[in-house]
Amino acid sequence: MAIQRMDNVGIVVEDLAATVAFFTELGMELEGEAQIEGPWADQSVGLAGIRCDIAMMRVPGGPGRLELARYHTPAAIPADPQSPPPNTLGLHRVMFAVDDIADVIARLRPHGAELLGEVARFQDSYLLCYLRGPGGIIVALAQEIG
Structure with missing residues (x-):
């Protein structure tokens, strides 16, 4: 099966x-x-x-x-720590492919999004970043380039 x-x-x-x-x-x-x-x-x-x-x-x-x-x-149990770093064991992020990473970041900032680092370039393939959203959710963004 x-x-x-x-x-x-x-x-x-x-x-x-x-x-x-x-x-x-x-x-x-x-x-x-x-x-x-x-x-x-x-x-x-x-x-x-x-x-x-x-x-x-x-x-x-x-x-x-x-x-x-x-x-x-039953009441949700808070994570410990509340905002774990990206290398914490377990499920820690969801990644989305986007057309325009700068535009997406700008639109998400009013909703509480904070970059964890900065937008980085991986070779001539992708622009990548991690940001933290509501409740500490980590979202990764990838924009294909080249």
Whole structure:
């Protein structure tokens, strides 16, 4: 049996509206929102009494999706430290290919985006950068050049 596809990447957030606005400004589309609760949610996730709001964001015309979740119960557990560096073990960033890296950075700054370093050039292939968004989410951007 073969894997069919990677369906989505889940990110637990503190401020769902701000995070949706951030990824919308990046260029993703809001596919839908829902409240998740009930025995099936508890059973599949392995937590008791789940009640959370989710927003599904999709890449326009592509297969990539993010599931943003704001837990009401049980309460979300803060990361330690709150803003881990990029070399922390575990899932730490999501990368997007963009047309104009400078434009994307400028549009995301009003949504709280902060560059972690600077825009770097990799040979004659890419401009690359990491930035931190709402709740400490690290987003990497790559612009193909040449």
